[in-house]
Amino acid sequence: MKIKIILIATFLFIVYEHYAFAQTKVIAHRGAWKASGVAQNSISGLNAALLTNVDAVELDIRMTADDTLILMHDPSFEGLEVASSTYKDIVQNTLKNQERIPTLYEYFEAFIQNKATFDTKLICEIKPSSTGKNRDIAEKTLDLVNQMGLIEVVVFISFNYEILEVLRALNKDLPLQYLNGDKTPEELFLAGNIGMNYQFKVYEKNPSWIEEAKKFQIVLNTWTVNQPNLMDVFINHSFDYITTDEPEVLMSKIEVDKIKKQRQLVWFDEFDGNGLPDSTKWSFDTRGNDWNWGNNELQWYTDSNLKNAEVSNGTLKITAIKEPTGNKNYSSARLRSLGKGDFKYGYFEIRAKMPKGNGTWPAIWMLPSNSDKGWPEGGEIDIMEHVGFKPDTVFATVHTKAHNHIKKTQVGNDFLLPNATSEFNVYSLLWDEESIKAYVNGICYFTYEKNGAETDVWPFDSDFHLLLNLAIGGGLGGKKGVDNSLFPHVFEVDYVRVYQSR
Numbered sequence: 001m002k003i004k005i006i007l008i009a010t011f012l013f014i015v016y017e018h019y020a021f022a023q024t025k026v027i028a029h030r031g032a033w034k035a036s037g038v039a040q041n042s043i044s045g046l047n048a049a050l051l052t053n054v055d056a057v058e059l060d061i062r063m064t065a066d067d068t069l070i071l072m073h074d075p076s077f078e079g080l081e082v083a084s085s086t087y088k089d090i091v092q093n094t095l096k097n098q099e100r101i102p103t104l105y106e107y108f109e110a111f112i113q114n115k116a117t118f119d120t121k122l123i124c125e126i127k128p129s130s131t132g133k134n135r136d137i138a139e140k141t142l143d144l145v146n147q148m149g150l151i152e153v154v155v156f157i158s159f160n161y162e163i164l165e166v167l168r169a170l171n172k173d174l175p176l177q178y179l180n181g182d183k184t185p186e187e188l189f190l191a192g193n194i195g196m197n198y199q200f201k202v203y204e205k206n207p208s209w210i211e212e213a214k215k216f217q218i219v220l221n222t223w224t225v226n227q228p229n230l231m232d233v234f235i236n237h238s239f240d241y242i243t244t245d246e247p248e249v250l251m252s253k254i255e256v257d258k259i260k261k262q263r264q265l266v267w268f269d270e271f272d273g274n275g276l277p278d279s280t281k282w283s284f285d286t287r288g289n290d291w292n293w294g295n296n297e298l299q300w301y302t303d304s305n306l307k308n309a310e311v312s313n314g315t316l317k318i319t320a321i322k323e324p325t326g327n328k329n330y331s332s333a334r335l336r337s338l339g340k341g342d343f344k345y346g347y348f349e350i351r352a353k354m355p356k357g358n359g360t361w362p363a364i365w366m367l368p369s370n371s372d373k374g375w376p377e378g379g380e381i382d383i384m385e386h387v388g389f390k391p392d393t394v395f396a397t398v399h400t401k402a403h404n405h406i407k408k409t410q411v412g413n414d415f416l417l418p419n420a421t422s423e424f425n426v427y428s429l430l431w432d433e434e435s436i437k438a439y440v441n442g443i444c445y446f447t448y449e450k451n452g453a454e455t456d457v458w459p460f461d462s463d464f465h466l467l468l469n470l471a472i473g474g475g476l477g478g479k480k481g482v483d484n485s486l487f488p489h490v491f492e493v494d495y496v497r498v499y500q501s502r
Helices: 013-020 043-052 104-115 134-147 161-170 185-190 200-205 208-216 228-236 247-261 289-294
Strands: 025-028 056-063 069-071 121-126 154-158 176-178 195-199 220-223 241-244 263-269 299-301 309-312 315-325 328-332 334-336 346-353 360-368 380-385 393-399 411-416 425-431 435-440 443-449 464-472 489-501
Touching: 025 043, 025 247, 043 056, 043 104, 043 247, 056 104, 056 134, 069 104, 069 134, 104 134, 121 134, 134 154, 134 161, 154 161, 154 195, 161 176, 185 195, 185 208, 195 200, 195 208, 200 208, 200 220, 200 228, 208 220, 228 241, 228 247, 241 247, 247 263, 247 346, 247 425, 247 443, 263 346, 299 464, 315 464, 328 464, 346 360, 346 380, 360 489, 380 425, 380 435, 393 435, 393 443, 411 443, 464 489
Parallel strands: 025 056, 025 241, 056 121, 121 154, 154 176, 176 195, 195 220, 220 241, 299 328
Antiparallel strands: 056 069, 263 489, 309 315, 315 328, 315 489, 334 464, 346 425, 346 489, 360 380, 360 464, 380 393, 393 411, 425 435, 435 443
16 A cells, blocks of 8 residues: 655754654554454453553453443444443453453553553543443543552543543543544644544545644554554654554564664665666675585676666666576676675665566675685675565575584574565664664564674674675575576665664
């Protein structure tokens, strides 16, 4: 889905200053239930969210016929209408994981047990009553929050504006957010600085509301944002909160955003020109053609051949062609930044699209620049590898003297990515003194830690350079043969960016 949110470029400096460095906070929608496999609006979902260390947990509050406040999203449960049934009736049915439906008191009790350990807010959504008891449910919820000493950590939200008006009348300082999407930022500001917590589609239809909300300095929240590309949109626009069923994914993406903000761009190639790759940043690596690069690869890497490496229309195209070249039947290209882009630690981000077809083996990786040690003692960092026979998966791996594929002791992980060959994705690496972390679209899926190890395990404290190449066949790429009917193949790179600490 292409997000149609376009902000006006300039607004009041004081507002920009306030928001430019704000860190978006994560709200676990009805708890962290999805990844853990527990029930929504459950105490186990709360505990999972607290263990994940989210910024806030959202919960849905309804009131039964006997005035018991319980956690429940829908107005009915197992055929019983909550507002016209007693809690005794409701609780005879359990949640999907056989957990008992909690009362709000029990939920708060569970939260309090962890309150000293976790700095987390509770986002209490008060559901309107089908029997007209909106004032009662608002008052009773606020009374319980006060009784249990949670007033400093609770935010009240509702689709029902009357409920928010009742709460504002009871306490003018309560943090409130409106969900329904039918009031402008100015209306919410004039109503007592009520926060804007709208479904993401509302912001698509009314993009100017984001700027207006910032102008009035009211809280910006959005729900329920589960797609990674949508998360990027609202992170980039510095929303105060994002509500999601995927808090683990969102937290990883926010961490990447923080990593980039704490660093400066020190080296990059946007591939904006035309012709051969920029010779001030890249050279062609052909040294291993005669010995198959140690992997029994089938291609011959050419030097400065536009057919195999061309910059055009904003991308670098590394193209593998079925043609006799050197003593091989395929030509391709392998670029490296050695001597032109050498780095010790940093955050590396590459946006690229993979080729499709058995026998292809594109890679984004790093090798030592000045090491007197051979491979694997000097180390290797594979930011991304892809093989054509497994089109929906990418890999990140490290190789060292202790951990390498010759010994079959290499350390890495794979990531399911169904659109790897059809769309551009962002592959990135965070490398510092203590660990190496690989990401796809801001989601961390592989971590390799130093843990005080010697160089046999951690040879990653010297300069490394980047490599981009498209191999054909070989020990990994050729495991399922080569489909000659699909050539030529293109490994397309949109940009390469390197960030280091300021």
